[in-house]
Amino acid sequence: MAKREHKPPRSRPDSKGFDFGTPAPYIGAFNLDWVDHLTRSEVVGCAYAWAEASTVRAAVPTISLVVRDGILAKKAFDEFERWAEKSDDDAVELTVVFLQSGGYLLGLSPEPKRRLAKTAIPAIFDPLMMVEAWIKTLDTTSQPIRDLEVYSRSLIAPIIFEAVTLPSGVNQISQYTPFEAVPGTRPFLKFCTEFAHEGDDKMSPAAEMVLYSHLNRDRPKRKSAFKPNGAQTDARQWVQKRRNVLYELFPMTIFRARNSGLISAVSEKFSKHNIPKRHIEQAICNIVLSKVIDGENPHYDQIDRNSLLKRIVEGSIQYTENTGEVKKVAEISVDDVVSQIRLDVAYVTDVIGERKHNNSLGAQLTILKRRGYLDSA
DSSP: OOOOOOOOOOOOTTOOOOOTTSOOEEEOOOOOHHHHHHHHTOEEEEEEEEEEETTTTEEEEEEEEEESOHHHHHHHHHHHHHHHTTSOGGGEEEEEEEOTTSSEEEEEEEOHHHHHHTSOOOTTOEEEOOOOOEEEEESOOOHHHHHHHHHHTSSSOOEEEEEEEOOTTOOSOOTTOOOEEOTTOOOEEESOOEEEETTOSOOOHHHHHHHHHHHTTTSOOOOOOOOGGGSOOOHHHHHHHHHHHHHHHOHHHHHHHHHHTHHHHHHHHTTTTTOOHHHHHHHHHHHHHHHHHTTTOTTOTTSOGGGHHHHHHHHHHHOOOOHHHHHGGGGOOHHHHHHHHHHHHHHHHHHTTOOOSSOSHHHHHHHHHHHTOSOOO
16 A cells, blocks of 8 residues: 655644844934034044053044034033943044045044944844944145054054134134143043045945045935845855844743754654754744744734734844743644744745745755755754
């Protein structure tokens, strides 16, 4: 008698898969008032000198913003102080771009890595930092700024950055102008200052931003559109994010699944396809999360497909593992996990834009492996 072919467990009509490597943009909203304060403080130029820096016990070059309104400048520097509180003075990114037409651009902005380091962002998010900047165009290039560029190439090149006031009645800066530090501000001792030239083959992101903003300052601004399905095309980032989310959100669930024998049982059932264990773990975590956010439904059955990402992100932020949730692993059957894996794999092939000429699991796994979205473990 012919052996009947085993049919995979059937999912419910509205069952859905999900992959925790899916892009979920986090756009940081930060205080932009400092840009307005600095602009309205009327920066008339920059002054260069040398001053003693007690931290390094040596005289170091200084670059000073010369302002007319010290009160507004102080408000901007108060914000700089907040950036530096949990890192260092290089939280204020100082960028100089020399222009081919003469003159240079001076840019101030928050240093992205230091800002991210002090911003708690769950692993489910992909941080997109909307970095604000203040940019000043200076029409002439003096020898001190050229000397400062040469100095910055040293192995260790501390620079003092500060704000000073232009005396009342003085309209032009000279080497004899008696500047005074803006009351209530302190000098920032920076060890990283970026210098670039318009036309350089390679520029830092900060220098590119400063130059781009200058070149496009008179063009009308257009809104940029963000499409979740096309935001993150790097498969390596996708795979790494999947791992990060699983082990940040579901460590107890994964531990319980491994020790209960559930992962081994599913792996044995999928021996023909050699499914990586991480995808089995992800399927189990999807079922657990679905039961939490979708009224005990195992495959996101009652969640509208168009709002699936939003609901999962919101649920992940609020989700906290506890004994009750981990016990849900014991209620999950091998067939439940098999169904969820099929849904998860189909979900990724859809998101990355692959046509599914063949809907079999093997064909879809081949696509993910070829494109780099299949985990190695």
